[in-house]
Amino acid sequence: RKAIEYYEQRLVIAREIGDRRGEGNALGNRGHAYADLGDARKAIVYHEQRLVIAREIGDRRGEGNALGNLGLAYADLGDARKAIEYHDQQLVITREIGDRRGEGNALWNSALAYKALGNLPEAIARATAALAIYEAIEDPFAPQVRAKLATWQA
16 A cells, blocks of 8 residues: 555656656556555556556557556456457567567466466467476576466376
8 A cells, every 4th residue: 555655656756747658657556556455446447547658658568568467457357358358469569579578478377367268278378388488588487387387287
């Protein structure tokens, strides 16, 4: 809750000085804070606002991050199909801009959503692709993905 207060102060300052990227970041961070509090609906409101700003200023990485965060929020609400829609949009952007970690995240998070829908083959395919990226970039998350994938394949 304290973080939300600080992000609100950051938002005010960013708007005062015309820092659109900072404004978008403050909104996205507020979304993260609300997600951490378990309020996915409020998180969505802030991630959607961040998405609008990212698109307005041409911030493709910010756009991809906002889309991924919206996917996570919809997954938290139990709407796996909507989560996949957002993760797939994120995947397109991360591939376009060469954001390998973002690509891995989009694949992994969509794998979790496919698993929630009961589509294990697609979940495994996406998790396998995510793992290959995480291993290639030496991401510390790779062992956790490898372990989860092993349980799905068992």
